[in-house]
Amino acid sequence: MKITILAIGKKHDPLLMRAIEEYSARASHYVKIEWKLVEAKITGTMPEAHIRKIESEALLSQINPGEIVILLDEHGTEVDSPTLAQKLQSYMSQSTKTVTVVIGGAYGVDETISKIADFTWSLSKLVFPHQLVRLILIEQLYRAHTILAGEKYHHQ
Amino acid sequence: MKITILAIGKKHDPLLMRAIEEYSARASHYVKIEWKLVEAKITGTMPEAHIRKIESEALLSQINPGEIVILLDEHGTEVDSPTLAQKLQSYMSQSTKTVTVVIGGAYGVDETISKIADFTWSLSKLVFPHQLVRLILIEQLYRAHTILAGEKYHHQ
Numbered sequence: 001m002k003i004t005i006l007a008i009g010k011k012h013d014p015l016l017m018r019a020i021e022e023y024s025a026r027a028s029h030y031v032k033i034e035w036k037l038v039e040a041k042i043t044g045t046m047p048e049a050h051i052r053k054i055e056s057e058a059l060l061s062q063i064n065p066g067e068i069v070i071l072l073d074e075h076g077t078e079v080d081s082p083t084l085a086q087k088l089q090s091y092m093s094q095s096t097k098t099v100t101v102v103i104g105g106a107y108g109v110d111e112t113i114s115k116i117a118d119f120t121w122s123l124s125k126l127v128f129p130h131q132l133v134r135l136i137l138i139e140q141l142y143r144a145h146t147i148l149a150g151e152k153y154h155h156q
Numbered sequence: 157m158k159i160t161i162l163a164i165g166k167k168h169d170p171l172l173m174r175a176i177e178e179y180s181a182r183a184s185h186y187v188k189i190e191w192k193l194v195e196a197k198i199t200g201t202m203p204e205a206h207i208r209k210i211e212s213e214a215l216l217s218q219i220n221p222g223e224i225v226i227l228l229d230e231h232g233t234e235v236d237s238p239t240l241a242q243k244l245q246s247y248m249s250q251s252t253k254t255v256t257v258v259i260g261g262a263y264g265v266d267e268t269i270s271k272i273a274d275f276t277w278s279l280s281k282l283v284f285p286h287q288l289v290r291l292i293l294i295e296q297l298y299r300a301h302t303i304l305a306g307e308k309y310h311h312q
Contacts, residue, residue: 015178019171080281106311124280125236126296127310136292140282154283155262 002032002098003088003141005134006062008055008105010039013131023138030145031092033138036062040105048107055105056113063100069117070101072137073108074127076120081154085144087119101141103133158188158254159244159297161290162218164211164261166195169287179294186301187248189294192218196261204263211261212268219256225273226257228293229264230283232276237310241300243275257297259289 012020027033040058042051063069068091079087091099102113114120123136146153168176183189196214198207219225224247235243247255258269270276279292302309 013175015175016172019169019175022171078281081283084282123282125234126240126279126292127237127299128292129295132292132295136282136284136288139285139288143283 001092002034003027004034004036004067004098004100005103005137006036006038006059006100007103007130007134008038008040008059009130010037012037012134016131016135020135020138023135023142027138027142027145030149031141033141038062042105049110051105052107052110055107056110059102059104059109060112060116063102063116064098066097068094068097068099069113069119070099071109071113071117071120072101072103072123072133073114073120074122074125076122078122078124081140081143082147084121084140085147088141088144089148091118101137103130103137106130157248158190159183160190160192160223160254160256161259161293161297162192162194162215162256163259163286163290164194164196164215165286166193168193168290172287172291176291176294179291179298183294183298183301186298186305189297194218198261205266207261208263208266211263212266215258215260215265216268216272219258219272220254222253224250224253224255225269225275226255227265227269227273227276228257228259228279228289229270229276230278230281232278234278234280237296237299238303240277240296241303244297244300245304247274257293259286259293262286 024033038058040055042054143154180189194214196211198210284292299310
């Protein structure tokens, strides 16, 4: 069982890198975590739809057939942390497949990604910067596993 | 006009400190930002309700009469980033008073704080660690001001 986090942009923000690495290490006590950071060849002058298309192609090329895909998208469904934990448990018990969580770029992803997503998840009604989404996500994956393990980290 | 962020716990998490300082500096271009970090004398053996009471007293002692109080609480109301921006603008135009945003401790706050709150705000259905809430909050305060100033930072 493995959780892959697939995101646009080769590097973590230096300001957040240590925190992202810390929560990745903590989550790794429960499940194998892999960051797949992909670069798309975009330029600042491209229209948004074009950027979205190129970034979606770059992401799609990293998703293997049969993987369970969770797409982070502000138009998705919000869940609370215990519900997220149950959802992950359900995906993990269904198969030994990889669960891939996709974080699109600043303009989101196109339908080539959204149509293959098993779950489209919104973290909040708020819009967060891409790099902060990485940190929030990895902390929630860690939290979910502490909830499943009945540990004290999570307070209701 | 000033925004005070009032939180339990004297220090920022070293892992997040630079990011919190960066967004505080960015937000300060638009509005005076003051962090008021208070310590409450609690011990690990205290019951949750007792911790909540002591922490609430410590917070309350830092709130001045007439301040507009926004309480961060997971049972509050979620808003999107543009709505938050409008809300802040409305509070700021009502008066020259300080807007104080309160982040309670791990067990939340009691009714002495909740009853004086002008707005009880939930960032998300998810539970975040206290220190990450500080970062998410200051980024949203910065974002709100870029939205009000019509700047490019915020994407819909």
